[in-house]
Amino acid sequence: MLNRIKVLIVDDHPLFRSGLRQVIADDPRLQLVGETGDGETALKLVEDKKPDVAVLDVNLPGLSGLDLARKLHIQRLPTRVIMLTMHKDEETCNRALDIGARGFVLKENAVEEILKAIVAVADGEHYLSSTISGYLVRRRNRAESLAAKKPGLDDLTKAERRILKLIAEKKTSREIGAELFISPRTVEAHRANICSKLELTGSHSLLQFALENRSAI
Amino acid sequence: MFGAAYFLCAGASSFLSARNSPFVTFWLPAGLFLAVLLSNPTRHWPWLALTVLPANLAYDLLYGTKFEVILFFYCANTVQAVTGAWLVRKFVAERPTLATLNEFFGLVFFAAIFSPMLGAFIGAATLFHFGLSHSFEQSWKTWWGSNAMALLVLTPFILTWPLKSNKPRNYFNQPNKIAEAALLLLGLITFAWYLLASDKGVMSPNKSVLIPLLLWAGLRFGVRGAAAASLFLSLLLAFFTAQFFFGLTPSQISSGEYVFVMQMALAMASLMALIPAIVIGERERTLAELRESEERLKNLSAAAFEGICISENGKILDVNNQFLVMFGCERTNVIGHQIIEFVAPEWRNSIAERIRAGQETIYGHQLLRKDGSIFSAEAQAKMVHIGNQTLRMTALRDVTERKQVEQALRESEEKFSKAFQASPDGICITELETGRFMEVNEGYCRLFNYTREELLGHSGTEMGIFEDAEARSPFVQAVRDTGSVRDMELITYGRGRKKILVQVSAECIELGTHPCIVSVIHDVTERKRTETERDESIAREAQARAEYTFQLIASQEAERMRIARELHDGLSQNLLLIKNRAHLEMSRTKLPDAVRDELQSISNLASQAIAEVRQISRDLHPHQLDLLGLTRALRALIENANESSKIAISGKFDSADDLFQRAAATNVYRVVQESLNNVLKHSHAKKARVTLERDVHELQLRIQDDGCGFNAGRNGGGKGLGLKNIAERVRMLGGKIKLESEPHKGTCIEITIPISAEHD
Numbered sequence: 001m002l003n004r005i006k007v008l009i010v011d012d013h014p015l016f017r018s019g020l021r022q023v024i025a026d027d028p029r030l031q032l033v034g035e036t037g038d039g040e041t042a043l044k045l046v047e048d049k050k051p052d053v054a055v056l057d058v059n060l061p062g063l064s065g066l067d068l069a070r071k072l073h074i075q076r077l078p079t080r081v082i083m084l085t086m087h088k089d090e091e092t093c094n095r096a097l098d099i100g101a102r103g104f105v106l107k108e109n110a111v112e113e114i115l116k117a118i119v120a121v122a123d124g125e126h127y128l129s130s131t132i133s134g135y136l137v138r139r140r141n142r143a144e145s146l147a148a149k150k151p152g153l154d155d156l157t158k159a160e161r162r163i164l165k166l167i168a169e170k171k172t173s174r175e176i177g178a179e180l181f182i183s184p185r186t187v188e189a190h191r192a193n194i195c196s197k198l199e200l201t202g203s204h205s206l207l208q209f210a211l212e213n214r215s216a217i
Numbered sequence: 218m219f220g221a222a223y224f225l226c227a228g229a230s231s232f233l234s235a236r237n238s239p240f241v242t243f244w245l246p247a248g249l250f251l252a253v254l255l256s257n258p259t260r261h262w263p264w265l266a267l268t269v270l271p272a273n274l275a276y277d278l279l280y281g282t283k284f285e286v287i288l289f290f291y292c293a294n295t296v297q298a299v300t301g302a303w304l305v306r307k308f309v310a311e312r313p314t315l316a317t318l319n320e321f322f323g324l325v326f327f328a329a330i331f332s333p334m335l336g337a338f339i340g341a342a343t344l345f346h347f348g349l350s351h352s353f354e355q356s357w358k359t360w361w362g363s364n365a366m367a368l369l370v371l372t373p374f375i376l377t378w379p380l381k382s383n384k385p386r387n388y389f390n391q392p393n394k395i396a397e398a399a400l401l402l403l404g405l406i407t408f409a410w411y412l413l414a415s416d417k418g419v420m421s422p423n424k425s426v427l428i429p430l431l432l433w434a435g436l437r438f439g440v441r442g443a444a445a446a447s448l449f450l451s452l453l454l455a456f457f458t459a460q461f462f463f464g465l466t467p468s469q470i471s472s473g474e475y476v477f478v479m480q481m482a483l484a485m486a487s488l489m490a491l492i493p494a495i496v497i498g499e500r501e502r503t504l505a506e507l508r509e510s511e512e513r514l515k516n517l518s519a520a521a522f523e524g525i526c527i528s529e530n531g532k533i534l535d536v537n538n539q540f541l542v543m544f545g546c547e548r549t550n551v552i553g554h555q556i557i558e559f560v561a562p563e564w565r566n567s568i569a570e571r572i573r574a575g576q577e578t579i580y581g582h583q584l585l586r587k588d589g590s591i592f593s594a595e596a597q598a599k600m601v602h603i604g605n606q607t608l609r610m611t612a613l614r615d616v617t618e619r620k621q622v623e624q625a626l627r628e629s630e631e632k633f634s635k636a637f638q639a640s641p642d643g644i645c646i647t648e649l650e651t652g653r654f655m656e657v658n659e660g661y662c663r664l665f666n667y668t669r670e671e672l673l674g675h676s677g678t679e680m681g682i683f684e685d686a687e688a689r690s691p692f693v694q695a696v697r698d699t700g701s702v703r704d705m706e707l708i709t710y711g712r713g714r715k716k717i718l719v720q721v722s723a724e725c726i727e728l729g730t731h732p733c734i735v736s737v738i739h740d741v742t743e744r745k746r747t748e749t750e751r752d753e754s755i756a757r758e759a760q761a762r763a764e765y766t767f768q769l770i771a772s773q774e775a776e777r778m779r780i781a782r783e784l785h786d787g788l789s790q791n792l793l794l795i796k797n798r799a800h801l802e803m804s805r806t807k808l809p810d811a812v813r814d815e816l817q818s819i820s821n822l823a824s825q826a827i828a829e830v831r832q833i834s835r836d837l838h839p840h841q842l843d844l845l846g847l848t849r850a851l852r853a854l855i856e857n858a859n860e861s862s863k864i865a866i867s868g869k870f871d872s873a874d875d876l877f878q879r880a881a882a883t884n885v886y887r888v889v890q891e892s893l894n895n896v897l898k899h900s901h902a903k904k905a906r907v908t909l910e911r912d913v914h915e916l917q918l919r920i921q922d923d924g925c926g927f928n929a930g931r932n933g934g935g936k937g938l939g940l941k942n943i944a945e946r947v948r949m950l951g952g953k954i955k956l957e958s959e960p961h962k963g964t965c966i967e968i969t970i971p972i973s974a975e976h977d
Contacts, residue, residue, distance in 0.1 A: 108824055156871075
């Protein structure tokens with residue numbers, strides 16, 4: 001079988017891992033290339049074995065599953081990630097999806113669903129446990145509304161709005177800092193945050209935005 | 218009026234003189250002139266002299282005298298009167314009243330004898346020069362005599378019977394006196410008649426028969442009577458002699474000798490009458506004065522508070538009533554007794570010595586009353602020499618009462634002094650202006666460790682008791698403003714700059730004319746330290762309690778987390794395994810249906826258990842906080858709440874993930890969770906909103922609902938524990954909590970947590 005899917009299992013619970021191993025080993029489509037209980041080793045294994053799919057427990061000692069997933073995502077490694085979690089909550093799920101996980105499987109459904117999940121993810125699809133698949137719908141809606149909405153003042157913190165107002169008064173970072181009793185460096189950091197939140201580039205466009213929205217700030 | 222009188226007198230004089238004689242026997246105007254001058258101020262003299270001129274002129278012109286002669290006569294009269302008056306005024310008296318012999322003789326000598334001599338010179342020379350007289354000597358004699366007699370007889374009369382009598386004598390109330398005067402008058406007329414008619418007239422040697430009558434007048438009727446009597450007699454004799462020349466030989470008449478004789482006789486008569494009268498008057502006056510002064514003395518001694526005693530050689534001659542009252546005895550028991558009998562036995566020797574030595578200083582001693590009681594007295598004696606007697610006048614004053622008052626005063630002073638000295642607090646009296654010590658007590662000295670001598674006369678600032686003048690001024694100002702100060706706390710310094718905290722109460726008083734401050738100073742250093750220690754220990758205790766609470770919460774949090782982890786790592790995992798195993802078995806082929814069903818039910822049970830554990834675990838510890846950060850955890854919290862209740866909860870959270878350590882983030886999370894629990898459980902709200910705003914220096918968390926609210930003043934009532942927990946956590950975050958709620962008006966909890974702006 002040339003096209004067996006290479007799978008890496010990362011879970012700190014040996015019994016649970018053995019259960020998973022058994023399921024995966026029993027499936028001829030899959031090939032278990034490694035298993036480990038901690039995030040650091042997992043990262044190394046991903047780099048070495050280049051698995052197609054990494055099944056990561058969210059809660060890991062040391063580098064957490066989410067952190068690991070993010071790292072893989074940032075490093076643009078081809079390994080696709082399925083998050084395993086005990087936590088049946090939307091935020092965790094969203095977070096996982098945000099950082100590039102393709103699958104999100106509740107541990108309680110692991111044996112039933114893990115094979116489907118691995119196959120689907122390896123195929124380039126997303127997979128969520130059936131009990132939380134509703135999240136995906138909501139997430140999609142929210143993503144759409146988020147995409148429709150232009151970034152604006154609402155995205156800014158109060159501190160950022162305060163600084164924006166001072167920018168509208170054409171004050172320099174030094175002056176703003178002196179007025180708010182913070183260092184100019186902090187003001188600069190805030191400016192950078194504001195720019196990124198408002199998707200602005202350069203201080204000129206920031207000033208322009210500040211002046212345009214002066215009355216609303 | 219003076220001029221008219223002068224004219225009348227001159228007319229009268231002519232009646233008293235022999236007709237066809239160039240001589241005027243008795244020139245009355247001279248007496249009038251002098252008397253008027255002496256009765257008026259010197260500055261009026263020129264006018265008076267001028268008034269005389271027309272009178273003189275009128276009279277002499279009627280008389281047929283030549284004009285130039287009249288001028289000389291006038292000159293003579295004026296010179297004589299002015300000189301006489303001036304001399305009398307200069308050497309005798311301003312206005313003689315003939316009260317004394319001195320005045321009388323002065324008047325006689327200057328006015329009656331000397332000045333007419335001058336006038337006589339001028340007058341006689343005039344007469345002689347114009348051929349009106351053949352003998353200068355005779356003319357001079359007559360002139361002098363007539364004037365001298367007038368002056369001697371009329372002047373005393375006018376001077377003693379002044380027109381304006383300031384002492385009207387009520388003669389009319391004394392019928393005896395009037396009868397006597399009438400008798401005397403009759404006598405005078407009888408004897409004068411007898412003298413003129415029977416014998417040789419004025420030349421008779423029996424003129425002395427008149428003397429008893431004149432003496433009678435002088436002795437019985439005083440100076441006035443004598444003057445009146447002699448004037449009356451003179452007028453009588455002069456008139457009759459001049460008009461009728463009784464008993465005179467023609468030679469006597471022609472020579473004019475009789476005139477002189479008569480003048481002399483009358484002068485003598487006048488002296489005879491006046492001198493005894495003056496002497497008697499003088500003596501009477503002296504006696505009256507003496508009586509008066511004696512009376513005054515008696516009144517004085519009777520009115521005196523002091524007992525007065527007059528003694529000679531220790532024997533009492535007289536005492537006043539006060540003395541008798543003082544000693545409680547009768548006059549008869551005192552007069553003639555020895556002074557020493559009235560002195561307390563133990564004082565007798567010293568007092569006897571004093572009396573013997575005639576000491577006049579004030580001395581205190583004790584005296585003995587008749588009833589044997591003893592009292593304190595003060596005495597002053599004065600030795601008086603009267604004739605050959607040496608009297609001792611002693612004034613005594615009972616000082617028992619004063620002594621008692623003094624004693625009481627001394628005792629009270631002593632009491633106050635003792636209280637002042639014995640007070641455990643420091644007491645000082647200082648001048649308000651300068652702050653100089655006027656008096657300090659032992660307590661004060663002890664407190665500041667200075668001696669009284671070191672302090673007196675110096676100010677607290679000088680002594681370094683006050684840091685500087687500034688340190689004293691609020692105290693002084695307070696005393697000035699309100700007159701007193703109560704329990705003012707001041708920092709003072711004792712010797713060696715030992716810091717002493719004191720509490721001062723002070724009162725402004727007047728000592729003499731100085732405004733002063735009496736201050737009572739209480740050392741509160743020890744008390745303050747105790748207070749400070751107590752405050753510190755309270756603070757420490759509160760701190761410890763806070764720490765304990767903190768630890769309690771932290772350990773509770775840790776414990777929850779541990780349990781949550783145990784549940785997650787142990788129980789949950791095992792349940793997962795059970796469920797997964799069951800599924801694993803089920804996936805095997807050729808299983809009997811019954812076994813498959815059994816496995817399915819095991820899986821379901823495990824699923825249920827997992828859900829339960831998950832719920833417990835989530836309540837125990839929000840795994841999102843660790844996993845996703847504060848903002849997402851809060852968002853999850855809202856979503857969960859929304860799912861599990863009908864309240865529409867919205868939320869907006871500024872990103873705050875980078876702000877807190879895990880413990881602090883947990884506290885923020887728990888605050889929101891607890892508040893939200895309150896909203897869910899108690900508010901019956903329709904809507905609620907949770908916001909987290911991140912400002913530059915602070916984080917603001919607001920949980921607001923439109924529910925039933927509660928009375929915020931009653932500190933939450935049934936929600937007490939929840940709010941307490943929130944408040945405790947906010948305190949741990951160093952923040953502030955503001956709760957606004959009113960029944961039916963919803964609730965708003967606003968929490969402000971300071972954050973470090975320099976977070977990146």
